[in-house]
Amino acid sequence: QITLKESGPTLVKPTQTLTLTCTFSGFSLSASGVGVGWIRQPPGKALEWLALIYWDDDKRYSPSLESRLTITKDTSKNQVVLTMTNMDPVDTATYYCAHSRNRFGFFDYWGQGTLVTVSS
Amino acid sequence: SYEVTQPPSVSVSPGQTASITCSGDKLGNKYTCWYQQKPGQSPVLVIYEDSKRPSGIPERFSGSNSGNTATLTISGTQAMDEADYYCQAWDSSAPWVFGGGTKLTVL
Numbered sequence: 001q002i003t004l005k006e007s008g009p010t011l012v013k014p015t016q017t018l019t020l021t022c023t024f025s026g027f028s029l030s031a032s033g034v035g036v037g038w039i040r041q042p043p044g045k046a047l048e049w050l051a052l053i054y055w056d057d058d059k060r061y062s063p064s065l066e067s068r069l070t071i072t073k074d075t076s077k078n079q080v081v082l083t084m085t086n087m088d089p090v091d092t093a094t095y096y097c098a099h100s101r102n103r104f105g106f107f108d109y110w111g112q113g114t115l116v117t118v119s120s
Numbered sequence: 121s122y123e124v125t126q127p128p129s130v131s132v133s134p135g136q137t138a139s140i141t142c143s144g145d146k147l148g149n150k151y152t153c154w155y156q157q158k159p160g161q162s163p164v165l166v167i168y169e170d171s172k173r174p175s176g177i178p179e180r181f182s183g184s185n186s187g188n189t190a191t192l193t194i195s196g197t198q199a200m201d202e203a204d205y206y207c208q209a210w211d212s213s214a215p216w217v218f219g220g221g222t223k224l225t226v227l
Contacts, residue, residue, distance in 0.1 A: 037216065047155070047163065047206050049216035060215055063121060096162060105210025106153040106168040113162055 002026035004036070004097050004111035011117050012087050018116060022080040022097030029055055029075050035100035036080040037107060038071065040093040048093075052100065053080060089118045122214035124207055126222045133227065138197045140222045142190040142207030150211040152190040154183060157221075158203045166205075167192060194224075202226045 008020035022036060029036060037052035051071040052060045061069050070083045080097060094115045098107035124144035132138035142152060152170050155163035165174050167183035170190065180195045190209075194201055207219040 039216075039218075046220045047208075047218040049208075049218060052216065062216075104151050104169055105215060106151070106165060106208070107155075107163075108165050108168070108174060110162040110164070 002099055002109040004099060004109060006095060006097050006111045006114040008095075008114060008116065010115060011119065013120050014088055014118060016087050018082075018084045018087050018091070020082045020084075020095055020097075020114065020116075022082070022111060024078050024080070024097075024099065027099060029053075029073055029078070029080070031055055033102040035103075036073070037098050037100055038080075038082045039096045039098060039107070039110075040091075041096070041113075042090075042093040045093075050084075050095075051082060054103070087118045092116065092118045122209070122217050124209050124217055124219040126205075126207060126219040128220070129223045129225065131225045131227060132194075132197045134199060135196055138194040138201070138224060138226075140192045140194075140205050140207075140224065142192075142209070142219050143188055144209055144217075145188060147188050147190055147209060148186045150185075150209045150214070152183070152185045153208050153210075154181075154192045155206045155208065156201075156203045157206065163206065197224075197226055199226050 004024040035054040038050040053071045068085045094113040096113045097111045099109040154167040157163045170185040171183045182193045209217045
């Protein structure tokens with residue numbers, strides 16, 4: 001049974017760096033083809049893909065946010081970490097991590113999401 | 121950058137067929153998938169690789185993708201299908217592009 005759970009601060013100040021951790025179980029991020037991605041959703045708005053890391057440490061970023069994002073993995077801890085620099089109120093959103101079983105681009109298991117508010 | 125477009129809303133009567141479209145340039149050359157999201161819940165994958173259903177997803181959900189349009193079809197729509205639906209396109213040059221979402225109302 002695959003599960004993922006996001007953790008991190010619920011409130012960050014503008015210009016600060018956000019660090020979110022995705023802790024998962026039921027799969028290994030060293031298994032061929034597997035990836036973990038991050039997707040966010042501002043309140044009342046659409047989903048937006050942010051980043052994804054594959055089992056072989058291949059990393060992909062949203063072109064519009066690439067300069068602000070870093071994704072890393074700790075296979076031994078079953079964790080994936082996303083950092084986003086220079087946070088702004090428009091970055092207020094629910095942040096989800098999700099499992100991808102292969103390179104064909106779909107997310108078959110999602111975490112519950114964590115709401116991050118950016119405000120001074 | 122690549123974009124896909126969905127209608128903001130679709131309405132359907134119970135028991136009827138609902139069709140939700142997703143449009144993008146040469147979308148048929150990309151993989152598409154569809155997610156269902158109910159209020160306060162995480163998205164759930166209902167169609168992947170254009171037309172495949174994950175285990176546990178009812179047979180009334182089906183998908184197609186050709187030309188510039190992908191379509192999610194819900195046959196015999198039930199009240200429980202009322203939700204927001206998001207298409208997502210993928211290929212190696214424009215990965216993980218989400219549509220703006222379609223609110224499906226069953227009335």
